[in-house]
Amino acid sequence: MVRSQEAKMDDAERPGPSDQLWSVFEFARRYRLAKREENRLLMLYGPTASLRDLLANASRHSLMS
Template sequence: MSSLVKIEDVNESRLREVWSVEDFSRRHRIGKEEEARLRKLFGDFATKQELLSNAQRPPLFR
């Protein structure tokens, strides 16, 4: 099922925020290797949506 998306709603989305790759990696406990991969992919800054879509984290087990 599809629905109408207003442009105003998309621009106000928190996923469009621009984050530093370093800050994102620190907040989401991403290792240095993955941080380097994200920097190679995006540079120093990217949108939150891009970072969340492309970050790979190992599973955390007890």
């Protein structure tokens, strides 16, 4: 018995945890981003983006500065 290609997913095709869509608002709250940084991410991606993109493009400023 042969499985159809539609039913079989390779590991490379499966969405990983970093590929899931996140709310930019939730991401900013969870990672304690400044409102200015949250607005920048909203302009860049809209209300949702992949966790990978958010982590790669978000920046937190040091609280010690």
